[in-house]
Amino acid sequence: MKVAVVYDLPMSEEDKRMVEAVITALSKKYDPQPLPIDEKFIETVKEYDFAFNLSTGGGKHSKQVHAPAILDRLGVPFTGSSAIVHAICVDKSITKLILEKSGIPTPRFVKIDDPNNIPEIDFYPAFVKPSCEGSALGISRDSVVKNQEGIEKTG
Template identity: 40%
Template sequence: MRITVVHDAPLDLHHEKMVNSVVNSLEKSFEVDSRPFEIDAVGRLRGTDLVFNLTTAMGNTERQVHLPAVLDLLGIPFTGSGTTANALCINKTLTKLIMKACGISTPEFFSVRPGETADNLPFSPAIVKPVKEGGAKGIWEDSVVESVDDMQKAVSRIHERFEQAALVERFIEGREFTVGIVNSEVLPIMEIDFSSLPDHLETFYSYRVKQFHGDETNYI
């Protein structure tokens, strides 16, 4: 079985380490190669049996949709969610609206698009984050706010740096868990425990905690 690991380009050090880790693991059992997602070279994927999809940043606003859509068109099996799930879940506001419509509990929220302002904070504390980013991008130590002033500053920063809507969501304090699901199978639940982080760090998944302090975070 031939597996092609497809990734974003260029790779930073963190993502290069991730790609190498996946390739090294797969090489123990399969024939493996890796390549960046380049639209001019997509046809070369036809000879592979499976694409291990590590792309999340190609294209513009709906960036993680593109490779699944192309692979679906070519009839090549791939890992991860399909085109529809990626299109819906890249937008946190849309995801939360669907959850509400399905009767699934989700914290109170509203979104503020570029060019708009919010003059009221109906719940506190709140966390402000970009609508269409992942990996905790756009979540800083001061992204949890308790006043209209601080919320407006956090919203403006997201508009300026990411040119997209800001999601303002009630901040829920407490233990944090992550749950993986493959098809209908729920994988073992993992708790993310911040209690061992240095005192000067925030105890939630900000960008710096997630990307630079993983070794000091407990995963139970």
């Protein structure tokens, strides 16, 4: 089976090591090949039986959506979540609303749209983080706040 190991450009050293590790692991049973998301991606990916998706790229509000959307549209099976799942989950406030409405326990939260107009909250400690960043981007030691002043410092 010919497997595309899909990744974003440009690549950091950590990204390169991850792609190499996936290729090494898959090569024990399959024919994995690295495949960047570039101008030839749509044409080239059709040649593969399966895609191991490592892509996390995209715009600010559409991270991780592009590769699954393209792969799904072309009928190439792939690892990971669908484009719609990524589209929902990239925005933590939307994800938390869905969890709440579904009866799934989740810590309280407030979405702050304007850093110049931060509402008072009545729960501390609080964890301040960007709504639409992945992993730990935008998080630091100052992200855990114990009062309103702490929230305003992170804004």
